[in-house]
Amino acid sequence: MKPRLRVPHVFVLLALVILVCSVATWIVPSGEFQREERTFDGLTRNLVVPGTYESVPKNYSAAAALLGDEQDGQATPVGLMGFLSAIPRGMEAAADIIFFIFIIGGVFGILQRTGVITATVGRMVDRLQHRGPLLTIAVMAVFAVGGSTLGMGEEFIPLVPVFVLVARRLGYDALYGMAMVEIASQVGFAASTTNPFTVSVAQGIAELPLHSGMGLRLVFLVCALAVAVIYLLRYGARVKADRANSFIADVPEAWQDIDAGDAAEAGKHFTGRHLAIIITGAVLFAFIVFAVQRYHWWMAEMGGGFLLLGIVAAVLGRLSLADSAKAFVKGCEEMVVAALVVGFARGIAVVLQDGLIIDTIVHGAASMLEQVPRYVAVVGMLGFESTLNLFIPSGSGQAAVSMPLMAPLADIIGVTRQTAVFAFTCGDGFSNTVIPTSGILMAMLGLSKVPYGRWLRFMLPLFGMLILLSVVFLVIAVVTGYR
Secondary structure, three states: OOOOOOOOOHHHHHHHHHHHHHHHHHHOOEEEOOEEEEEEOOEEEEEEOOOOOEEEOEOOOHHHHHOOOOOOOOEOOOOHHHHHHHHHHHHHHOHHHHHHHHHHHHHHHHHHHHOHHHHHHHHHHHHHOOOHHHHHHHHHHHHHHHHHHHOOOHHHHHHHHHHHHHHHHOOOOHHHHHHHHHHHHHHHHHOOOOOOOOHHHHHHHOOOOOOOOHHHHHHHHHHHHHHHHHHHHHHHHHHHHOHHHOOOOOOHHHHOOOOHHHHHHHHHOOOHHHHHHHHHHHHHHHHHHHHHHHOOOOHHHHHHHHHHHHHHHHHHOOOOHHHHHHHHHHHHHOOHHHHHHHHHHHHHHHHHHHOOOHHHHHHHHHHHHOOOOHHHHHHHHHHHHHHHHHHOOOHHHHHHHHHHHHHHHHHHHOOOHHHHHHHHHHHHHHHOOOOOOOHHHHHHHHHHOOOHHHHHHHHHHHHHHHHHHHHHHHHHHHHHOOO
């Protein structure tokens, strides 16, 4: 099927966005809020202080336009050197997730060399060959619950290659396998119930009881997940009926390893050694998830946990040191594009911070929302949070910037602060499925070999449905005085 939506290569697209943002630093007035440190559920964040926004004069000069010209008390627009260095500095800022992606790739390379993935997928296909829809529903429900309760997202990245292989062997494509993981986790992230990185931080800032308002969010989670599952199952049915219906039909990598006969044969060679690797890996993975919540592990610690998983797999798989190293390097090589995309994306935030225009954008949006009716304002909050996520692709980071302003704004326009929190979680979660600055999305696309433009073509209709569903629930929240 010939694509109608043409999107530039993701590196070109991100570079263009960085260029546009660099130009914007010369046009959009600079300014900043004062900030204060506060801790929520073990997370320390720098929050903006409402009412403290002040304009900052710009330093317009030839030197600023070329090499940069820092002056005390002035904002320096991003010039040529600032634009060119934004990507390297973005890579520095995103070094934790970039190297985490490389480690995931390397460990996955070791697992591939042991044969455990091929054998496990073969066994699954042999037993679930005609139960693809049931598997999809079960998997997406688990991932959605993980995203909603524990804020899991990065933790699911290593599972993408496995479900891509499963999807291929069941007659679907790589996009289907990746979508099972990405869409479900972000639906859960948007319909947050106890997510410590979004709803807990946002409710703390809004001075609401933690985990309050659970009922509406649970209903929303079920409805949003149902919409996503039905959409994906319908796409999968079309692909299974005719591969030409796939959005990546002309992408060669999308149809590798899809011979069901080979998969079934591989399943027959599933050994006790493979079972030992799976059990050990599952235990280590569960501990990593537990440690993220209990001990506040992040990228470095998670990377160390996955390295241990790779070492244990190599020992149980009886790989030599040389074979293990070669497999690790090969796995890292396959992650180069995914890792670099994260650095490119972070470059956008770099130029906006350099030009001091992020706070101006937030201040301007909050001021505009004060002037419109409350039903329009809550939809505007949703749109604002969705857009802001492009520039601050971090749930807790976005909450720290926007919620100190959205909470008192809710009081002014006559809606509950719980409604403002709900608008934030929906805008932050669902936009993660389409924005090119989402490190998780770009890592998963790199692992599954799905071009960003093709993903957008698949995802935008579903994104529209989920945003429309969010609007409906926001209106319900306003009518019922959601608390």
